Amino acid sequence: MPRSVNAVARRARRKKVMKQAKGFFGRRKNVWTVAKNAVEKAMQYAYRDRRNKKRSFRALWIARINAGARLHGLSYSQFMGKVKANDIELNRKVLADLAMNHPAAFKAIVEKVK
Numbered sequence: 808m809p810r811s812v813n814a815v816a817r818r819a820r821r822k823k824v825m826k827q828a829k830g831f832f833g834r835r836k837n838v839w840t841v842a843k844n845a846v847e848k849a850m851q852y853a854y855r856d857r858r859n860k861k862r863s864f865r866a867l868w869i870a871r872i873n874a875g876a877r878l879h880g881l882s883y884s885q886f887m888g889k890v891k892a893n894d895i896e897l898n899r900k901v902l903a904d905l906a907m908n909h910p911a912a913f914k915a916i917v918e919k920v921k
Contacts, residue, residue: 868903875906879917889920 821839827849828835828842835845873883881889890897895916897905905913 865899868899871903871906872899875902875910875913876917878910879914879921881917881921886917886920890916893920895920 824843824846825837825839827846828837830836831842831845834841836842869883872886876883876886890902897916902913902916905916
């Protein structure tokens with residue numbers, strides 16, 4: 808009995824990968840084995856960096872809050888400690904936005920916690 812192959816499924820699978828490789832440079836976009844490896848690696852980077860993005864943004868927010876707090880004579884850790892002690896439930900994202908875009912509002916928070 809001859810071997811049965813599912814060409815329809817294979818073509819669909821390859822087509823899906825080649826579509827994901829669209830925009831890659833050189834053979835990575837049109838040669839199956841190279842494109843498959845490139846897409847697989849790209850997916851690994853995407854998975855990893857969805858988690859790293861959260862770290863990067865938190866670090867950015869902390870830097871902005873620190874800069875804003877130091878203008879008013881507090882360090883970041885002192886400021887955050889006083890924010891928690893005064894039961895101000897603003898997260899770092901909001902505090903960083905206030906420090907950068909609304910300095911008057913941020914100053915009001917600093918004055919309240921001092």
